[in-house]
Amino acid sequence: MPKVSNVAKRAGSQARKTSAGRTGTSHARDAEATQKRILAAAKKEFAMNGLAGARVDIIAEKAEANKRMIYHYFGGKEALFERVLEDAYADICRAEQSLKLDHLDPKAALETLVRFTWQYYLDNPEFLTLVNNENLQKAVHLHGSKVLPVISRNRLDMVESLLARGEKAGIFRPGIDAMQLNITIAAVGYYYITNRFTGSIIFDCDFMASGMLRKRLAFNIDTIVRTVCK
Template identity: 50%
Template sequence: MAATSSSAQEPRSRDADRSQQTILLAARDEFALYGLAGARVDRIAERADINKRLIYYYFKSKDDLFLAVLENTYADIRAAEQKLHLDEMDPVEAIRELVSFTWHYYLEHPEFISLLNSENQHNAAHLKKSSRIQEMNSPLVQMLDTVLERGRRQALFRAGIDPIQLYISIASICYFYLSNNQTLSTIFGRDLRAPKAMAQRLSHMTDMVLGYVMH
């Protein structure tokens, strides 16, 4: 009887996981489009084609759902960064790869920028409640620290570089250009989304970061 009960629970568990993932994807799109304040649970339910009561069953409130979306969003980028295996590359190539990856990830996931903008408007109130967010970032910091130390031992990189400060700088120069692209293009009278401008930007950012870390 126990085996039958267990096997019956397993499909239900898979169904629950699928339902939650469907809700999270629909919520991600809603929050990215309207921000936390403008997002509506009714629309999320409609996007997910799921009963609104089920959303509250799994996530309790709109704020809890927003936190779950943020955690999922960070988990996705951290998992993608780990797959780069930067600590197994030549140190210079690893830094090049991290800049390129960050740039292209932001380009391919504009919702990431929108969600972060929304959370910053709320003073990171949701992320401050997360029990997962800091441990998610630890492997990235460790991996980058390993790259920097290998570069230092090979006399390629200078000593004393803080991996967290370096990552923040890489993320910042990618993020700012894309999140402010419309205003920057207008101010400078140049289409900064044109293919040539985008290629120039990646080259400039890579040279800038390498110029900082190398002797």
């Protein structure tokens, strides 16, 4: 048999390494894609049926995966729900950061944040449903979260910075609590939307009609501006 040169051996070895590297990269991409599909399917399933009513086999089917993959990647339904919650909070935090409020006049920045929060709730009803469900569970899935404290700190830092700029400019009242303001901005939009069905009956009007939504947003902005501005 002809001898194989050292050059040929090195070339063959390198080719095998390259092939293995490509295979490893492909597997990593497949795993990442599978996890994303599972999380997307889980978000919809949890939002629709809550933690108790959600079924892992339905999540697997919608994600084009199997139950074994869910347990492999996330450890089970409870852990998957925790991850979905963390991702939901991270998503709204990233969206808030993208507003770049520091580049706006303090009053305009405040109005932008109120308007954004309202629209985010309208565009992402799953977020409200997931939060409601976790409150029914007494937030047991978020107690040990290492992600949520970081997210919360980033959100508070953003509001504290906005308040400090407005106070320095002589526009905002001094001593406003950033956490309380954050809660109030969320509450004036959150309550209206989550109670839209009962509210529509009680007040005999369609809470989700375009005219009503515009009136509510204007009221929200006016409420927060009056609370914060001098």
